[in-house]
């Protein structure tokens with residue numbers, strides 16, 4: 001035993017020495033080690049998804065999730081509060097049913113309504129179904145001879161969305177919907193039936209291209225029944241659909257974000273924000289989208305506090321609400337904190353499930369890349385990391401970006417995100433627990449690294465620079481896919497232009 005003592009002494013001396021030489025990073029290193037070890041992140045996620053469940057903004061479960069998160073911060077001695085913002089329209093599907101029939105036979109496929117679809121009366125909306133293939137302009141033109149599409153249900157064929165088509169396939173689905181929905185409105189169709197892009201009777205819903213302004217009846221029909229319907233139509237059978245859609249729909253209402261913070265000691269007015277959205281759609285339990293990253297944000301705050309780390313800048317932990325229905329919570333935040341936005345040195349968000357973080361979207365801000373690479377050094381072993389300029393439209397960085405605040409979105413491996421996206425299958429069992437922990441390490445190193453910099457070599461962009469970014473990267477097409485184009489052009493969101 002005695003022989004070991006000098007060795008131990010020597011090791012301790014080395015450890016102390018290396019600690020002394022890397023004092024700047026010791027907080028980051030401690031935080032990384034703590035987050036790699038067991039923490040409550042998985043237990044939290046299980047509670048949020050299995051006990052509270054789906055968290056559609058406007059529901060009691062959503063309010064429960066807000067209070068749950070507030071408690072989690074308070075239990076960790078992190079100061080936190082609710083901040084209310086306005087949701088423009090309440091929408092909840094209470095019940096829905098569909099029946100495909102003609103004089104000879106009928107079947108009742110499962111359907112769901114797309115958000116902001118108007119309800120029907122108790123008899124439902126009945127109309128003939130016309131197969132419109134993929135809904136491209138040629139198909140519409142061909143099928144609409146003598147206004148044949150007016151007052152009809154239009155069955156739209158979709159490509160299968162699975163983990164092979166991934167996030168690229170998902171984005172294509174959103175892009176295609178813009179034209180399909182414009183054309184359906186133009187021909188005065190009764191409504192759109194999207195063939196579910198997922199197999200095995202899986203259903204999902206996401207925002208129509210016109211967002212809360214949607215006036216069309218839009219339903220998703222389980223793929224297998226939609227294919228059956230399409231085969232029958234192609235064989236010359238006439239078919240009708242009766243869709244009974246019972247909606248709770250109301251005017252504007254208030255919902256809450258949860259905003260927590262750990263004050264900085266050197267530049268307390270300067271803010272580094274990390275955010276994830278706490279709301280989900282209501283078919284699954286929002287585990288990948290985005291409960292896992294809500295738990296990640298809470299866990300980082302908890303461990304920073306537990307280690308008594310005091311950053312140089314204030315770190316703000318934002319759990320945004322109302323994201324799924326039009327990114328309203330983070331929009332509300334940028335309005336509530338408008339006077340503080342000059343002091344927001346960075347707003348980072350994470351929203352692609354538990355796929356491995358492989359870099360960040362810097363959203364048109366080339367000038368921030370060098371520093372982001374620098375703060376990723378302590379976690380280089382979890383890389384390589386790629387920084388991409390492409391501005392992301394469609395999650396909570398959006399209003400920060402449109403206000404000129406430097407912003408990041410975690411870029412993540414597709415993993416199982418697309419196949420479970422907004423679907424009944426987005427549940428706790430889909431979460432990659434090990435990777436979620438590693439992602440928390442990467443995010444923590446990035447956020448604390450930025451918060452502890454001696455200097456921030458960038459500033460908030462001017463309105464002109466934001467307009468240039470919109471033009472340079474041509475993001476108006478993306479805005480259209482998420483119902484965000486109108487509010488940009490009419491100056492109600494983003495910098496005035």
Ligand SMILES: [Zn+2]
Nearest residue numbers: 277289290351
């Ligand atoms: Zn999301």
